[in-house]
Amino acid sequence: MTAYETVIGLEIHVQLATRTKMFCGCELVFGDPPNTHTCPVCLGMPGTLPVVNAEAIRLGLMIGAAFGGVLAERLVFHRKSYFYPDLPKGYQISQFDEPLVAGGRLGDVGLERVHVEEDAAKLTHAGASGRIGGSTSSVVDYNRGGTPLAEIVTLPEIRSAEQASSWLRLLRETLRQLGVSDVNMEEGSLRCDANISIRPVGDTELGTKTELKNMNSFRFIEQGINAEVARQTALVEAGERVQQETLHFDPRTGSITSLRSKEGSHDYRYFPEPDMPPVAVPDELLQSALAAVPELPLERAERFRTELGLHEESARLLAFRRALGDYFEETLGAGGASADKQQVANWIGNDLVRRLEAQRKDDEAGETDTDPAQSKVSPAALAELVALVVDKKINRKAGEQVLDVLVAEGGRPQDVVEAKGLAAVGGADELRPVVQAALDANPDVVEKLRTGNMKPIGAIVGAVMKETKGRADGGEVTRITREILGL
Amino acid sequence: MTDPISLSVIDAASALRRGDLSQDELFTAYRDRAAADDTNSFTWLADDLRAGLGDRDRAPGTDRPLAGVPLAVKDLFCVTGVPTASASELLRGYRPPYTATAIDRLQHEGATILGKTNQDEFAMGSSNENSAFGPVLNPWDRTKVPGGSSGGSAAAVAAGLAPAAIGTDTGGSVRQPAALCGVVGLKPTYGTVSRYGMIAFASSLDQAGPITRTVADAAVLFRAMTGPADRNDMTSIGWAGQAAGIEVPSAERLDGVRIGVPTALLGEGVEPGVRAAFDAALRTAEGLGATVVEVELPHARHALAAYYLLAPAEASSNLARFDGVRYGNRADIGDGGLVELYTKTRHDGFGAEVKRRIMLGTYALSSGFYDAYYRRAQQVRTKIVEDFRAVHEQVDLLATPTSPTVAWGLGERTDDPVAMYQADVTTLPQSLAGVPAISIPCGLSEGLPVGLQLSGAAFSEQRILDAAHALEQTLGFDVTAAWMPAPPASRPAPSASASTGKDAA
Numbered sequence: 004m005t006a007y008e009t010v011i012g013l014e015i016h017v018q019l020a021t022r023t024k025m026f027c028g029c030e031l032v033f034g035d036p037p038n039t040h041t042c043p044v045c046l047g048m049p050g051t052l053p054v055v056n057a058e059a060i061r062l063g064l065m066i067g068a069a070f071g072g073v074l075a076e077r078l079v080f081h082r083k084s085y086f087y088p089d090l091p092k093g094y095q096i097s098q099f100d101e102p103l104v105a106g107g108r109l110g111d112v113g114l115e116r117v118h119v120e121e122d123a124a125k126l127t128h129a130g131a132s133g134r135i136g137g138s139t140s141s142v143v144d145y146n147r148g149g150t151p152l153a154e155i156v157t158l159p160e161i162r163s164a165e166q167a168s169s170w171l172r173l174l175r176e177t178l179r180q181l182g183v184s185d186v187n188m189e190e191g192s193l194r195c196d197a198n199i200s201i202r203p204v205g206d207t208e209l210g211t212k213t214e215l216k217n218m219n220s221f222r223f224i225e226q227g228i229n230a231e232v233a234r235q236t237a238l239v240e241a242g243e244r245v246q247q248e249t250l251h252f253d254p255r256t257g258s259i260t261s262l263r264s265k266e267g268s269h270d271y272r273y274f275p276e277p278d279m280p281p282v283a284v285p286d287e288l289l290q291s292a293l294a295a296v297p298e299l300p301l302e303r304a305e306r307f308r309t310e311l312g313l314h315e316e317s318a319r320l321l322a323f324r325r326a327l328g329d330y331f332e333e334t335l336g337a338g339g340a341s342a343d344k345q346q347v348a349n350w351i352g353n354d355l356v357r358r359l360e361a362q363r364k365d366d367e368a369g370e371t372d373t374d375p376a377q378s379k380v381s382p383a384a385l386a387e388l389v390a391l392v393v394d395k396k397i398n399r400k401a402g403e404q405v406l407d408v409l410v411a412e413g414g415r416p417q418d419v420v421e422a423k424g425l426a427a428v429g430g431a432d433e434l435r436p437v438v439q440a441a442l443d444a445n446p447d448v449v450e451k452l453r454t455g456n457m458k459p460i461g462a463i464v465g466a467v468m469k470e471t472k473g474r475a476d477g478g479e480v481t482r483i484t485r486e487i488l489g490l
Numbered sequence: 491m492t493d494p495i496s497l498s499v500i501d502a503a504s505a506l507r508r509g510d511l512s513q514d515e516l517f518t519a520y521r522d523r524a525a526a527d528d529t530n531s532f533t534w535l536a537d538d539l540r541a542g543l544g545d546r547d548r549a550p551g552t553d554r555p556l557a558g559v560p561l562a563v564k565d566l567f568c569v570t571g572v573p574t575a576s577a578s579e580l581l582r583g584y585r586p587p588y589t590a591t592a593i594d595r596l597q598h599e600g601a602t603i604l605g606k607t608n609q610d611e612f613a614m615g616s617s618n619e620n621s622a623f624g625p626v627l628n629p630w631d632r633t634k635v636p637g638g639s640s641g642g643s644a645a646a647v648a649a650g651l652a653p654a655a656i657g658t659d660t661g662g663s664v665r666q667p668a669a670l671c672g673v674v675g676l677k678p679t680y681g682t683v684s685r686y687g688m689i690a691f692a693s694s695l696d697q698a699g700p701i702t703r704t705v706a707d708a709a710v711l712f713r714a715m716t717g718p719a720d721r722n723d724m725t726s727i728g729w730a731g732q733a734a735g736i737e738v739p740s741a742e743r744l745d746g747v748r749i750g751v752p753t754a755l756l757g758e759g760v761e762p763g764v765r766a767a768f769d770a771a772l773r774t775a776e777g778l779g780a781t782v783v784e785v786e787l788p789h790a791r792h793a794l795a796a797y798y799l800l801a802p803a804e805a806s807s808n809l810a811r812f813d814g815v816r817y818g819n820r821a822d823i824g825d826g827g828l829v830e831l832y833t834k835t836r837h838d839g840f841g842a843e844v845k846r847r848i849m850l851g852t853y854a855l856s857s858g859f860y861d862a863y864y865r866r867a868q869q870v871r872t873k874i875v876e877d878f879r880a881v882h883e884q885v886d887l888l889a890t891p892t893s894p895t896v897a898w899g900l901g902e903r904t905d906d907p908v909a910m911y912q913a914d915v916t917t918l919p920q921s922l923a924g925v926p927a928i929s930i931p932c933g934l935s936e937g938l939p940v941g942l943q944l945s946g947a948a949f950s951e952q953r954i955l956d957a958a959h960a961l962e963q964t965l966g967f968d969v970t971a972a973w974m975p976a977p978p979a980s981r982p983a984p985s986a987s988a989s990t991g992k993d994a995a
């Protein structure tokens with residue numbers, strides 16, 4: 004049996020976070036009543052002309068700079084023609100052979116290009132399915148028409164649905180941190196199409212691809228790609244050929260349906276947009292874009308790893324969730340140079356986030372960022388708490404109790420420790436008599452310990468904990484036990 | 491008192507400012523004539539002075555340069571609330587919600603709109619026979635075409651129905667009808683007048699320009715139409731304030747002016763009578779001090795072929811928006827679906843010539859043909875631009891007949907599109923090069939006007955206007971001959987056919 008390799012390239016449409024549309028002055032507002040943000044230009048009325056939105060170009064250049072692509076020196080637009088009611092001019096103003104950005108890379112996937120264009124209007128199909136097939140009428144909302152889009156096209160370097168979705172998460176976080184888009188998949192400000200093909204492992208030529216359109220969640224993207232790969236594999240194994248076509252994945256049924264056959268039916272008749280002659284990208288605009296690119300998730304993760312010595316997983320977690328990363332760095336600042344950075348990362352990434360997310364019912368999927376800076380736990384308080392635990396002034400369990408209080412009420416860790424009497428029975432002087440008493444009370448355990456079997460030490464630790472109401476440090480108890488018994 | 495309709499724009503504006511004439515008086519005089527028009531020049535007439543201002547709260551005032559001057563405006567200019575159809579069935583009854591920048595600027599200078607003028611549908615044509623409103627008749631001879639596509643604009647001026655008109659020129663659509671109707675037509679440098687609000691034919695070529703009785707009027711209207719770059723139009727480069735510096739021409743001599751005659755554009759096809767009037771005009775120019783030399787435009791002979799690929803290609807795309815979804819006339823499709831809506835709306839709404847050009851253009855842009863047609867034509871266009879740059883190192887102006895023929899008979903070329911396209915052979919090179927050009931009447935042939943085209947380097951409008959004015963003064967062509975009774979001995983006698991025209995008026 005032949006083994007197949009999956010080859011995936013993604014096309015991602017990102018709505019750019021400009022105040023106004025790509026080629027007119029209409030404001031961009033999501034969720035307003037239909038057709039309330041339109042003008043003669045974005046309705047394609049006779050005689051109107053486009054004027055490019057410089058801010059959209061600036062945001063596009065920022066994306067290109069973030070990916071390390073080659074930024075175009077001039078802007079060239081083309082018309083892409085097809086008839087559809089969501090396209091008021093009968094063509095979409097897009098870019099063709101001179102995209103705003105050529106090449107580039109994000110993480111493990113290379114990019115072919117990034118170009119800017121205008122979004123189509125929103126069609127709503129009335130009828131049972133909400134899709135065009137079987138609908139009885141359709142209505143158009145031109146509020147969305149003319150929204151600036153960046154289309155990001157990857158090279159066919161993705162090899163699995165899982166890789167696709169994890170790369171998309173990275174892309175989305177990168178775009179979010181760039182500040183170029185809301186990247187809200189539900190509202191459609193980030194939409195993804197996947198070009199999918201399979202080929203026998205070892206082949207270098209690409210198989211016939213299909214295009215899976217408009218998947219609006221990471222989960223659906225993974226499911227859709229897997230379903231399509233399974234469909235193609237079954238076809239090929241049955242001796243049939245994959246047809247080049249555009250497909251729709253229905254996440255409710257898991258089924259894939261054909262939208263239209265691509266071959267021969269589409270000729271977009273690209274030609275240079277005569278209403279917008281090529282214009283040089285102004286140097287001020289370019290410099291402003293370059294200056295606006297912040298440290299991005301991959302770079303930050305790398306810095307957390309190499310400069311702060313964090314584990315891979317912590318570094319990614321804190322870098323990919325900017326609010327956590329920022330809070331982490333503030334906490335380090337508050338805790339001084341001596342702070343145990345990995346411990347701080349653990350307390351934020353695990354303990355604090357878990358507690359804050361439990362407070363927020365609306366964050367089930369973890370899609371929106373939990374921001375500890377908005378909580379009652381100040382970075383200084385967290386730094387102090389971590390220091391108390393690391394210095395064994397309190398044990399970890401007590402630390403967690405302190406954190407519960409901080410999350411609920413705020414305040415200083417030291418005050419909580421004192422109020423609740425959580426201070427560790429820390430010094431060996433204080434602990435030694437308690438351990439001695441426990442050993443005296445458990446001669447059978449002592450006997451086993453003396454033979455080198457350390458398993459029963461839990462009983463000693465338990466006894467000490469009981470005596471100290473949980474304030475002792477387990478490791479310290481073990482150490483003192485060994486000392487007393489001369490092990 | 492002088493008959494108000496005998497006044498040029500400049501003189502009428504002065505009379506209005508002095509109070510010798512009231513704005514209503516002037517408007518009504520033209521309104522009455524236009525209402526009785528038998529040349530079919532208008533598609534819509536304003537009821538009163540204010541109607542042409544759209545829905546704006548703007549009285550013409552008296553202090554502005556064109557205050558109270560009524561203008562005939564080509565139908566394809568959008569004017570708020572005023573029917574604007576570009577002479578297409580598809581847009582009949584459409585009233586735009588905004589006003590074209592060029593018209594807005596004229597209104598800002600005080601001009602009012604007398605009416606919208608007939609044209610070839612979407613400006614596609616050279617005879618004004620491709621109109622949903624029917625053909626326009628040439629005021630000099632009502633059995634002849636007025637030229638096109640701004641045929642109604644030129645005829646309205648030539649018939650004394652308006653003191654001046656605004657047209658658009660894509661491949662000669664201002665100059666050629668001006669020539670065939672014996673009036674003045676100026677096509678400015680591409681990009682000097684905003685295209686915003688002009689229903690597009692071919693975006694890279696379309697340019698608005700005035701059609702007037704005198705060269706001086708053309709200068710005044712040009713100055714009013716242009717201005718700083720339009721923020722709604724990336725192809726409007728404005729004129730960095732220089733347009734305001736356009737002066738009303740007063741030159742009487744052409745001393746030191748070098749005029750080139752491109753021999754390539756004077757080959758076969760130019761009628762002997764046209765050639766004779768043209769040659770006589772050149773002799774007049776020499777008499778005024780100009781030097782006339784023959785020049786080469788090596789690629790100009792390919793202009794026609796390149797133009798009839800590029801313009802239809804852009805048109806096929808520009809006209810895609812007319813789909814019956816948002817505005818315009820939607821075909822009744824019963825239970826039909828989207829495809830039926832599109833096809834029937836466009837089938838019923840567009841005329842034959844428009845369909846022909848949409849098909850030509852769609853073909854030229856199609857995958858597999860793009861390189862052979864569209865790209866090749868753009869390369870030819872670049873060569874033509876270079877030709878014009880080179881030739882203007884040698885000469886200040888180029889002179890050609892505006893049209894190889896005088897006005898031809900209605901219906902004579904409607905079955906032969908290629909013969910119709912040939913009518914533009916002398917105006918297309920300048921259009922492709924984007925340079926300014928003017929047509930002034932320079933004589934009669936077979937009783938019909940002959941136009942002289944003068945063109946120059948980009949932004950040389952002042953030089954063109956000055957030279958045209960000097961020639962105009964010496965040539966003494968009577969632009970009112972088609973409609974105004976000639977006072978004894980003061981003007982050249984109109985020809986027999988022109989007299990016929992006058993009788994019919």
